[in-house]
Structures are given as C-alpha cells and as structure tokens.
Amino acid sequence: xxxxxxxxxxxxxxxxxxxxxxxxxxxxxxxxxxxxxxxxxxxxxxxxxxxxxxxxxxxxxxxxxxxxxxxxxxxxxxxxxxxxxxxxxxxxxxxxxxxxxxxxxxxxxxxxxxxxxxxxxxxxxxxxxxxxxxxxxxxxxxxxxxxxxxxxxxxxxxxxxxxxxxxxxxxxxxxxxxxxxxxxxxxxxxxxxxxxxxxxxxxxxxxxxxxxxxxxxxxxxxxxxxxxxxxxxxxxxxxxxxxxxxxxxxxxxxxxxxxxxxxxxxxxxxxxxxxxxxxxxxxxxxxxxxxxxxxxxxxxxxxxxxxxxxxxxxxxxxxxxxxxxxxxxxxxxxxxxxxxxxxxxxxxxxxxxxxxxxxxxxxxxxxxxxxxxxxxxxxxxxxxxxxxxxxxxxxxxxxxxxxxxxxxxxxxxxxxxxxxxxxxxxxxxxxxxxxxxxxxxxx
Amino acid sequence: xxxxxxxxxxxxxxxxxxxxxxxxxxxxxxxxxxxxxxxxxxxxxxxxxxxxxxxxxxxxxxxxxxxxxxxxxxxxxxxxxxxxxxxxxxxxxxxxxxxxxxxxxxxxxxxxxxxxxxxxxxxxxxxxxxxxxxxxxxxxxxxxxxxxxxxxxxxxxxxxxxxxxxxxxxxxxxxxxxxxxxxxxxxxxxxxxxxxxxxxxxxxxxxxxxxxxxxxxxxxxxxxxxxxxxxxxxxxxxxxxxxxxxxxxxxxxxxxxxxxxxxxxxxxxxxxxxxxxxxxxxxxxxxxxxxxxxxxxxxxxxxxxxxxxxxxxxxxxxxxxxxxxxxxxxxxxxxxxxxxxxxxxxxxxxxxxxxxxxxxxxxxxxxxxxxxxxxxxxxxxxxxxxxxxxxxxxxxxxxxxxxxxxx
Numbered sequence: 001x002x003x004x005x006x007x008x009x010x011x012x013x014x015x016x017x018x019x020x021x022x023x024x025x026x027x028x029x030x031x032x033x034x035x036x037x038x039x040x041x042x043x044x045x046x047x048x049x050x051x052x053x054x055x056x057x058x059x060x061x062x063x064x065x066x067x068x069x070x071x072x073x074x075x076x077x078x079x080x081x082x083x084x085x086x087x088x089x090x091x092x093x094x095x096x097x098x099x100x101x102x103x104x105x106x107x108x109x110x111x112x113x114x115x116x117x118x119x120x121x122x123x124x125x126x127x128x129x130x131x132x133x134x135x136x137x138x139x140x141x142x143x144x145x146x147x148x149x150x151x152x153x154x155x156x157x158x159x160x161x162x163x164x165x166x167x168x169x170x171x172x173x174x175x176x177x178x179x180x181x182x183x184x185x186x187x188x189x190x191x192x193x194x195x196x197x198x199x200x201x202x203x204x205x206x207x208x209x210x211x212x213x214x215x216x217x218x219x220x221x222x223x224x225x226x227x228x229x230x231x232x233x234x235x236x237x238x239x240x241x242x243x244x245x246x247x248x249x250x251x252x253x254x255x256x257x258x259x260x261x262x263x264x265x266x267x268x269x270x271x272x273x274x275x276x277x278x279x280x281x282x283x284x285x286x287x288x289x290x291x292x293x294x295x296x297x298x299x300x301x302x303x304x305x306x307x308x309x310x311x312x313x314x315x316x317x318x319x320x321x322x323x324x325x326x327x328x329x330x331x332x333x334x335x336x337x338x339x340x341x342x343x344x345x346x347x348x349x350x351x352x353x354x355x356x357x358x359x360x361x362x363x364x365x366x367x368x369x370x371x372x373x374x375x376x377x378x379x380x381x382x383x384x385x386x387x388x389x390x391x392x393x394x395x396x397x398x399x400x401x402x403x404x405x406x407x408x409x410x411x412x413x414x415x416x417x418x419x420x421x422x423x424x425x426x427x428x429x430x431x432x433x434x435x436x437x438x439x440x441x442x443x
Numbered sequence: 444x445x446x447x448x449x450x451x452x453x454x455x456x457x458x459x460x461x462x463x464x465x466x467x468x469x470x471x472x473x474x475x476x477x478x479x480x481x482x483x484x485x486x487x488x489x490x491x492x493x494x495x496x497x498x499x500x501x502x503x504x505x506x507x508x509x510x511x512x513x514x515x516x517x518x519x520x521x522x523x524x525x526x527x528x529x530x531x532x533x534x535x536x537x538x539x540x541x542x543x544x545x546x547x548x549x550x551x552x553x554x555x556x557x558x559x560x561x562x563x564x565x566x567x568x569x570x571x572x573x574x575x576x577x578x579x580x581x582x583x584x585x586x587x588x589x590x591x592x593x594x595x596x597x598x599x600x601x602x603x604x605x606x607x608x609x610x611x612x613x614x615x616x617x618x619x620x621x622x623x624x625x626x627x628x629x630x631x632x633x634x635x636x637x638x639x640x641x642x643x644x645x646x647x648x649x650x651x652x653x654x655x656x657x658x659x660x661x662x663x664x665x666x667x668x669x670x671x672x673x674x675x676x677x678x679x680x681x682x683x684x685x686x687x688x689x690x691x692x693x694x695x696x697x698x699x700x701x702x703x704x705x706x707x708x709x710x711x712x713x714x715x716x717x718x719x720x721x722x723x724x725x726x727x728x729x730x731x732x733x734x735x736x737x738x739x740x741x742x743x744x745x746x747x748x749x750x751x752x753x754x755x756x757x758x759x760x761x762x763x764x765x766x767x768x769x770x771x772x773x774x775x776x777x778x779x780x781x782x783x784x785x786x787x788x789x790x791x792x793x794x795x796x797x798x799x800x801x802x803x804x805x806x807x808x809x810x811x812x813x814x815x816x817x818x819x820x821x822x823x824x825x826x827x828x829x830x831x832x833x834x835x836x837x838x839x840x841x842x843x844x845x846x847x848x849x850x
Contacts, residue, residue, distance in 0.1 A: 077446050081768055082525040086444055149445050215741045311736055341842060352848050357838035358831075364841055365782045369758025372765060376447035376757075383446070392735040396754035 057246030057266040058194070058201060065189030070136035072146030072180060077383050083375075085153060088143070092133075093153040099128060100161025100327075104169075105423075108162035111283035112426055115275070117168035117241075125169035130154065131195040134177025134442070139188055140196030141180065148316060148378040151177070151443035152323040156371075159327030162423075163430035164283030166324060167440065171240040171284070174320075174442040175203035178249050178261065178313065181442075182303040187263060190299075191247065202244040206236035206289055207251040207317065207439025216251065216314045216438045217259055221291065223301075224255040230301065232262060232294040240440060242273045242287025249302065250291070251310070251439060260305035261313060262296055270294040280429030281437075313442065315391035316381065320441035322374040322394040325402035325434035328427050329367040332409035335424060336360060340412055359408050366401035373397050378443055399435025406431030447761060450527050453535055460539035463489060468543025469812075475547065475663035476815050480655050482619065483550055483663055490552040528771035530702075534709035534763055541713025542720075545819050546663030548710065555616050556580040556827070557624035559706070560640060560699045564683040572679075573642060579620035581611035581643075581669065588613075589832045591626065592635035592693065592846075596671060598627040598681075605641060605681060607649065607674040615826065617667025618655060621645050624682070625671065626696070635693035642680040649674025660818030701777050703827050704784040705766040711791030711823040712763060714816050715756050718798040721813055723749065725802045745801060752794045759787040778840045785833035788824035795820040 085093070103124060111117050133151055135141030143150060151173075158166035176195035179188055194201050207216050221234025232252055239245065246266050254260040264271070276288040303309040340351040340360060350356045377390035406428040410417035417424045449457070467489050475483050540548045548554070557578030565573065587593040596609025607627050617623060623643045630637040643650050649672055656666040678685070683696070723733070731745045739747035762783040769776035795817035799806035806813040824830050839849050 075444065077448075078444055078525075079452070080446065080450050080525050080527050081448065081531060081764060082444055082446050083765060083768060084445070084525055089445075213738070213741050215738055217736060314736065337841060351838075351842045351844060352850075354831075354835070354838075354849070357842060357844070357849055358834040360841055361785070361834040361837035364837060365762070365786050366758070368765075368779075368782060369755075369762050369786055372447060372761035373754070373757050375445050376761060379445050379447055383448075385448075389735040390757070392739075392750065393754040393757045396739065396750055397758055400751070400754075401758075 059267070060190050060194065060247065060265060062186060062190040063193060065185045066138070067185065069183060069185045069188055070138045070180075072134070072136045072141065072143070074146045074382055074384065077379075083372075085149075089147070089150050089153050092143075092150060093157045096128060096130075096154045097157035097160055099124065100158045100166070104158065104161030104165045108165055108283065108423065108426065109420065111162070111165055113282075115277050115282045116285045117165055117283050121165065122169065125158075126172075126198075126200040130158075130169060131173045131176045131200050134173060134180040135192055135196055136180055139180070139192045142196075146181075146382065148319060148381040148443040149375060152319060152374055152378040155320055155323040155441065155443060156327040156330070156374075159324040160331050161327075162283065163324055163328045163427070163433065164281045166327070167240050167281050167284040170320075170441050171205070172200050172203040174205040174317075174440060175247060175249050177316075177442045178205060178302065179263075182261070182309050182313075184299075184303075186299055187302065191263070194247075201246040202241045203247040203249075204239050204241060204245050205249045205251075205313075205317070205439045205442065206239045206242075207314070208237045208239075208437060210235060210237035210288065214438065217311075219251055219253040219259050221250065221252040222255065223252040223260070223262060223296070227295070229298045230254075230262065230296040232264065232291045232296055234291050236289040236291075238276055238278060238281070238286040238437065238440070239273075239289050240281070240284035240286055242289050243275065243285065245273075245289075248289070250289075251313075254301070254305045257305045258307050259310045261302040261310060263300045263302060264291070264294065264296060268294050268296065279432060280426065281433050311388060312381075314438065315377075315388045316442045317437075317439045318391040318395040319374060319377045319381070319387075320443045321434045321437050322370065322377070322391075322398040322402075323443060324441070325398035325431060326367065326371045326374055328431055329363070329370065329402055329405045332405050332424060332427050332431075333360070333363050333367060335422075336363070336409055336412045343413075356412060359412055363405050363408055366397070367405060370394065370397040370401055381443075395435070402431045402434045447764070449535060449764075450531075452527070453532055456532055457535055457539055460536040461542075464540050464543025468540060468547050471547060471663075472544045472812055472815065473809070475550075476660075477662075479657060479662040480665060483547060486547060486551055490554075525768075526771045527768070530705065530767040530770040531764065534705050534712075534767045537706055537709040538713040538716070538760075538763075541710045542717045543713075544663065545710050545714050545823070546661035548713075549615055549661060549664035550619065552619070553577045555620050556703050556706075557620065557622060559703045560624045561622075561642070561682065563699045563702050564640065564696065566683075569642070569679070569682060573622060576621045577616070577619070578622040578624055578642070579614050579616045579667075581614045581617065581623050581625045583613045584610055585612055589829055591697075592638065594626055594628060594638065595631070596625065596627040597631060598629055598639065598641060600629075600678065601675075603678050604675045605678055607641060607643065607671045607676065609671050610653075610669070611671065612668040613656070613826070614667045614669060615664055617669060618652060618665040623650065623669070627671075629685075629687055633687055633689075636689045637687045638693050638696060639685070640682045640696055640699075641676050642682065643671075643674060643676050647674055647676065659821060660815065661822050700828060701775075701780045702770065704780040704833070705763050705770070705776075707823055707827040708759065708763040708766070708780075708783040708787035711787040711820065712756070712760050714820045714823065715752075715759070715787075715791045715794045718795045718813060718816050718820075719749075719753060719756060721811070722798040722801050722806075725805060748797065748801060752797060755786075755790045756794060759783070759790040762786050778837060781828070781833040781836040781840075784828060785830055785837065788833070789830055791820040792817075792824050 129142045132142035223230045223232045248264045270292040272290045273287045373394040377394045380387035409424040410428045555578045557580040598605045625641045628637045651670045653668040733746045739750045766779040766783040799817045
C-alpha cells in the first residue's frame with residue numbers, strides 16, 4: 001500500500017485537525033450552546049482524585065435537542081466482491097496505525113506494568129477523533145457515513161500498536177457509537193456533545209459479568225421499574241478505565257422484558273468500583289463495577305429495550321474484538337518474521353527450518369482468514385444484512401486462532417519470548433481476551 | 444468498498460451449477476464410487492450442456508478451463524475499479540458442483556487441470572489448437588511428487604519433434620482426457636529451468652497406459668499411470684518458451700498453480716459445505732439447536748463443534764474468494780493461492796471427518812454420503828501441492844527464502 005509522503009506527526013495532526021475543524025465549523029456547536037464559557041467548563045470538569053466510589057464525573061445536561069434522533073447514513077454497496085478500502089478508510093486507518101506504532105507501542109510495556117494508560121496518550125487518541133467516528137455529522141461527528149468496516153479498520157490499526165492501550169482509547173467510542181446508533185434525541189443531546197468536544201469523558205460499555213460460562217443474553221445484572229424510572233443492581237466485570245469512568249452503558253435484564261442497555265452516569269449513587277487487573281489488557285485499567293440499587297431516570301433506557309438492538313450491540317462488540325485480535329495478530333506476525341530470520345541455531349537462521357517456517361505460515365493463514373471473516377461481518381452490518389452469524393464465526397476464529405497466534409509468537413522466540421524484553425509475551429496475554437470479552441467495544 | 448458477499452451477477456451461474464450438482468452429481472455419487480473405473484456416461488451429456496452454457500456466457504466455466512492469467516485481466520484496479528471475473532466465477536461454480544460430487548467434477552469432460560495449464564502458459568496458436576479439448580495434467584513420477592523439479596522424464600528434440608521418455612503416475616482423468624500435459628526436462632543437468640510442459644495426445648502410440656489406481660476416494664475419477672516410451676510430439680506442442688531460461692522458465696510453469704490452487708480450494712469448500720449441511724440436518728433431527736448469539740460454550744458440545752467447523756469453513760471460503768478476486772484484478776496471488784489451498788485443504792478433510800463422528804453410524808455407513816465425502820476430501824489436501832508444499836510456498840514468500848535456503 002502506498003503511503004502519502006507525510007510524516008507521522010503531520011498525518012495524525014491532519015486527522016486530528018480535520019475532526020477539530022469539523023467540530024468548530026459545525027452548526028451544532030452553537031445549537032448546543034457549547035461556545036458559552038460556562039458550558040465549556042463542563043467539558044473540562046476535572047476528575048476527582050481518590051475514589052472509594054467511582055469518579056464523580058461531570059454533569060451531563062441536555063442542550064437543545066433535535067426533533068428526532070440523528071443517524072449516520074450508510075453507503076449502498078456496489079454489489080461487487082471487493083477488498084479495497086475507500087480512500088477515507090485508508091486514510092483513517094493509516095493515520096491511526098502510525099499513531100499506534102509510534103505512540104502506543106513504545107508506551108505499552110510500562111502501561112502494562114502500571115495497569116494504566118498515560119493521560120497524555122488518551123488525550124492524543126481523543127485528538128484523533130476516535131469517539132467522533134460513530135457520531136452523526138449533524139451532532140458533530142467526524143465521518144459522514146456509518147461504517148462498521150471503518151471502525152473495524154481503525155480498531156485493528158490501534159491494536160497493532162497495543163491491545164490494552166487500544167481498549168483504553170476505544171472505550172469511550174463504544175459509548176458514543178451506541179448513542180449514535182440507538183440513542184433517542186434526548187440521550188443524544190445530553191451526551192454526544194461531550195464526545196465530540198475537547199475533553200472526552202472516560203466512558204465504557206459494560207456487559208461482561210464475573211462468572212463461568214457467561215452468556216450476554218442471560219444477565220444477572222437486573223433492572224426493575226420504580227418511581228417512573230429504573231433501579232439497577234448487579235456486577236460488571238473487566239470494565240476498562242472503570243475507576244475513572246464518568247459514563248457507562250450497562251447491560252441489564254429488564255424486569256418483564258429481556259436484556260437491555262441503560263445509560264448510567266457515574267454520579268448516580270450506589271456505584272462502587274474495585275480494580276480488576278487481568279492476565280492482559282492491563283493498560284486498560286480494567287475494574288469491576290458494582291451497582292447497588294442504583295436509581296436511574298426513565299430516559300436511561302436505550303432503544304426501549306428492543307431485543308434486536310441488544311443483539312446487534314453484542315454482535316458489533318464481537319466484531320470489534322475480532323478486529324483487535326487481527327491487529328495484535330498482525331503485530332505478532334510482523335515481529336516474528338525478522339526474528340526467525342536473524343536468530344541462528346545449529347549454524348543457520350532458524351527460519352530455514354520447516355518447523356519454524358510452517359508456524360509462521362500458519363500464523364499468516366489463520367490471521368488472514370480471521371481478518372476476512374471480521375471484515376465480512378462488519379460489511380454485512382453496514383449493508384443492513386443480518387450479521388450475528390458472521391460475527392459469531394469471526395469471534396470463534398479470533399478466540400481459537402488469535403490465541404494460537406499469541407502462543408506461537410512466544411514459542412517462536414523460545415525463552416526470549418517468555419521474558420518482557422520482547423512484546424510477544426504481552427500479546428500472548430492480550431490475545432486471549434478476544435475469546436473472553438463481551439461488550440466493551442463496538443464497531 | 445469492502446464487501447465480501449457473492450455478487451448478485453453470479454446468482455444465475457451458481458444456480459445452474461447447483462442444478463447440475465443436484466440433478467446429475469448427487470444421484471450418481473454412490474454409483475460411481477462403487478463402480479470405480481467405469482465411465483460416468485451421464486457426464487457426456489452434461490458436458491455438452493455446459494459447453495452450450497459456456498458459449499452463451501451463462502456458465503463462465505464450471506471447471507478449471509476458465510481460469511485465466513491474473514496479469515492478463517486488464518488495467519490496474521485503481522483505474523478500472525474492482526473486477527469480479529472468471530476466476531471468482533470459477534471458484535464459486537466449482538464449489539457448487541463439488542457440493543454435488545468432487546469425483547464426478549474431476550471427470551467432467553473438458554474441465555481438466557491440464558486445461559488450466561494450457562490457459563496459463565499457451566500461446567495464442569496453441570490456445571486455439573487445443574480449445575475445447577479435455578486436458579489432464581501429468582507431473583508426478585514414482586520418484587518425484589512434491590519435488591517437481593526432480594522429475595526424470597526427458598524431452599529430446601529430434602527434427603521437428605520432441606521425444607519424451609519416462610514414467611508418470613497419478614494423472615487425474617488421464618485415461619479419459621484427450622490431451623495430457625506432460626512435464627519433462629530438456630536437459631537434466633540444467634535443473635528446474637529446463638523443465639517444460641508438453642501437450643501429448645491421448646492416442647499417441649508412445650503414451651502407454653500402465654494401470655488405473657484403486658483409491659481411497661474420488662473413485663469416480665480415473666487416476667492413470669503412464670509410461671512414455673519414445674513418445675513423439677510435434678515441437679509446436681511445447682507450451683511456453685522452448686529456451687532454457689535460468690531462473691525463469693520453471694517459475695512460469697509453476698505459475699499454473701496460482702490458477703489451479705484456488706480451484707482445488709473451491710473443491711474442498713464444496714465438499715465441506717455438503718458435510719456441514721447434511722450434518723446440520725441430522726443434528727436438527729437429533730434435537731440439537733445451533734444458535735449464533737449464545738456463546739458456543741454455553742450450547743451443547745455438538746452445537747459448539749458445529750460452530751467451530753463453520754467458522755473455519757468461513758475462513759477457508761473467504762481466503763479462496765480473495766485469491767480468485769486478486770487474480771481477477773491483476774494482482775499477483777501466489778501467496779494467497781497457497782494460503783487458500785492450505786486452509787481449505789486441511790479444513791475440508793477436518794470438517795468431513797468430524798461430521799462423520801457427529802453423525803455416528805449414519806455418518807460412517809454407506810447408506811449416506813458423509814463417509815464418502817470424508818474419503819473424497821483427503822485428496823484435496825494432497826494434489827496440486829500437498830498441505831506441506833503450500834506451507835512451504837507461503838513461508839518462502841513471507842520470509843523471503845529461496846528453495847535452497849528453506850528446503
């Protein structure tokens with residue numbers, strides 16, 4: 001793929017500025033009164049320091065709302081089998097990939113050890129406009145059309161740098177994408193301006209619960225109707241940036257209905273958080289959220305608990321995790337190729353041995369199969385076709401082959417793969433997540 | 444724009460291939476599996492129909508002959524936009540027909556792998572002269588299979604004829620084809636560069652059928668062993684350049700495989716899908732529900748097994764479509780062709796064998812076709828380059844290794 005002769009900074013600036021420019025020039029800024037200094041203050045609401053509960057977070061207040069919810073349009077398909085990304089997709093994924101390789105990769109080791117993502121990296125990633133991708137243009141979004149393929153390509157590119165950091169960067173985008181796709185005009189007016197602004201809130205989509213054989217369609221987190229609103233109780237597991245979270249979308253079984261999504265502001269009483277570091281994704285500062293009789297307003301329920309919306313949310317999350325596995329799998333492949341060519345044993349490069357070379361072949365083969373399955377699921381979503389089957393197949397491939405790629409990455413480096421001098425041990429840990437996680441991300 | 448759905452414009456083609464599979468292949472499947480070496484007459488009529496369809500452009504090649512050189516397919520994709528052409532059409536229709544029966548597809552008159560070789564390297568005069576003839580491919584020898592550079596069959600130029608001597612085994616459709624594309628060396632001292640392919644008429648007196656093999660599967664397809672004893676062919680029957688170009692000639696001969704490997708991958712896809720569909724029906728009868736939303740580990744073991752197989756089938760299928768799409772768009776696809784063949788070959792066998800187990804005695808017994816498909820599938824991970832050869836090709840390309848470095 002040919003690249004424009006821009007250096008990294010210019011290119012990431014270009015995309016960041018593009019997003020910023022759109023925002024600044026957008027009528028929505030005035031419509032929502034965001035230029036008002038008092039309102040602007042809400043943008044930069046400082047984060048609280050020590051947390052026994054979750055971050056108090058900012059106050060989300062509805063500005064002027066549209067008459068009906070805004071939705072991104074989709075491009076009608078050409079009808080031809082085609083693996084060529086659009087120019088916009090190529091530009092976005094290349095600038096994100098540069099950011100991932102130049103900024104995320106070097107920071108990954110320390111972030112993994114510290115179980116947190118450096119704030120300056122989050123700021124940089126916010127500047128890339130990740131949270132604007134799923135937001136309709138009339139609400140300040142950065143991309144004219146709804147595209148799960150675009151989001152998949154960007155997720156893949158980020159995870160090529162580091163999966164844990166990618167999850168930290170992408171977590172708020174899942175919330176803005178969900179609101180862009182399914183939020184009503186009130187919900188969009190209340191929350192989306194924050195996701196196209198300067199200080200993107202820490203936000204997360206919490207689906208997973210801490211138990212074996214978790215099934216996102218059989219939730220133990222429950223919501224019952226009370227006082228014209230809802231009362232939410234339950235525990236969510238491995239929520240990225242949970243302690244800093246200002247806004248959550250939480251999956252819960254709605255009494256008398258089925259699984260549904262609820263908007264939960266961290267300022268609501270009854271939410272507590274504890275760190276839940278895991279095998280991998282450590283830079284994402286995963287935590288366990290407990291909701292104890294949390295009272296939610298009537299407007300917290302997304303899409304009237306329509307089952308098809310919830311199923312779509314789960315499937316889009318699975319595609320996102322597959323996309324991350326593709327990115328990190330690519331990182332493994334790109335890392336082991338030069339290694340096995342340089343490493344010598346028995347008087348020649350180990351790459352000259354079939355046992356080694358075939359392992360590299362199999363990484364490449366399964367990685368490309370996973371990538372194509374992921375793209376297919378995403379492109380079906382964009383075309384309005386059913387895609388839960390394709391998402392399930394991509395997830396299965398990500399779970400099995402993603403894991404195997406992580407394992408082979410370490411194996412090919414032998415003892416050197418097992419120590420932190422090389423990133424493959426981290427990728428081994430991170431790649432296991434693709435078959436475990438539910439929710440968190442959306443494409 | 445990224446789209447991995449089968450284009451609507453191939454709907455008619457696929458529908459026709461499907462009909463062939465349902466009406467002709469399936470009803471004769473077991474019969475010719477049992478009656479190995481008997482000629483499937485039903486296919487003659489079918490070939491006539493398919494040739495008619497080819498001419499009308501409707502069925503753009505249900506077999507191998509329609510595969511074309513990727514580089515011949517026109518402008519750069521940037522300028523011309525994406526193209527869905529004969530390579531994609533071929534893998535789709537072949538998969539469909541092989542859903543019916545892969546052994547019978549290999550016996551379809553006029554659709555041999557030798558036809559692909561001719562399509563890939565013949566000059567215009569040869570293309571015209573051999574048009575419409577059924578061509579088999581003779582590469583393997585008793586002492587040289589995967590290592591095709593080590594073949595011992597020789598070709599000596601005498602006047603206007605090449606004189607071929609040697610032994611060829613495992614020639615698919617070798618008895619029934621009209622032409623045999625024979626690989627032979629012009630000069631064994633000059634190694635792989637001296638290997639050329641020659642078109643030999645089946646009725647050439649120097650080409651002697653030694654025997655027909657009895658096989659594990661694809662028994663509807665004849666597999667012939669030949670002895671070439673002073674077999675004389677006109678010098679115009681050498682495909683490609685007669686010059687021994689060091690480092691180039693063999694590569695061109697090997698290019699054939701870039702075209703044929705996705706086709707064999709497609710065959711594996713057809714068999715795999717037949718197995719999956721049959722097994723799904725049997726599982727449904729047994730009360731197993733397969734749900735794409737519920738995590739596989741929360742479903743029955745049989746359902747989880749099925750989902751696992753379906754996922755690998757999906758990967759194999761998309762890799763195959765990608766390899767064909769690249770050929771259609773003039774992109775070099777050696778890497779992708781071998782990746783597709785490796786994945787589809789092993790997945791086909793794996794799925795077929797697992798489906799036999801899932802269906803128990805129904806799967807294992809001759810009352811149904813699953814046990815046959817499991818036998819048929821295995822060859823698809825062997826011919827046109829074994830699994831191991833595909834991995835070797837992929838590895839050499841990825842690692843930038845020559846065949847002397849990575850043996």
